[in-house]
Amino acid sequence: MTERNKNGTFKKGKSGNKAGRIAGSGVTGELRKAILDKSPELLQMVIDKALEGGDVTAAMALLNKVMPSLKAANEPIQFTLDASKGLSGTGEQIVQSIANGSVPLDSGTQLLTSLASLAKLQEMDELTRRIEALEKNK
Structure with missing residues (x-):
């Protein structure tokens, strides 16, 4: 059994559940998996709605959870230094x-x-x- 502090709480870094919670097993993990599974369809919907001039706010909110924003990248440069x-x-x-x-x-x-x-x-x-x-x- 895991030892506890004098006040009954677990010692820092120790708990009664040695295996711990399985990653992605909670509601958030399930939601991420569901969105990820449907991301190709969502992307196509966003493209279709954008081309038709419709509202894409909800679809974009879901896609933002799956696809990270693109970051600017500097191109390599060459010049001469003495x-x-x-x-x-x-x-x-x-x-x-x-x-x-x-x-x-x-x-x-x-x-x-x-x-x-x-x-x-x-x-x-x-x-x-x-x-x-x-x-x-x-």
């Missing part, structure tokens, strides 16, 4: 690429954020080397 100019020079090149339109603003922002993270990592490496050198010279 890494020999150091971090600040690389940052200037990225800003210039954003300004002349060869790099989209959102991608450029991500590149600059990554560059800032790289600068912090390099700073940490340099500080670690200096501390190790100081400790070695004691």
Whole structure:
């Protein structure tokens, strides 16, 4: 038998039912399965209703439970960077690429954020080397 706390409740992470509830066995799980089983028909109904100009609110509500919303994705970009100019020079090149339109603003922002993270990592490496050198010279 599972041990309980002094107040009679089960200990954290322990319960009397070791197998636990079966996933999808509740009303919500049954509803999801029913919607999933009918999703092709619902999709066709939405398409038909949309083309005929009818009301699709109820069908869309059901489909939203089955089909996740599409998320925006960035396309890969290619451009040339001269890494020999150091971090600040690389940052200037990225800003210039954003300004002349060869790099989209959102991608450029991500590149600059990554560059800032790289600068912090390099700073940490340099500080670690200096501390190790100081400790070695004691």
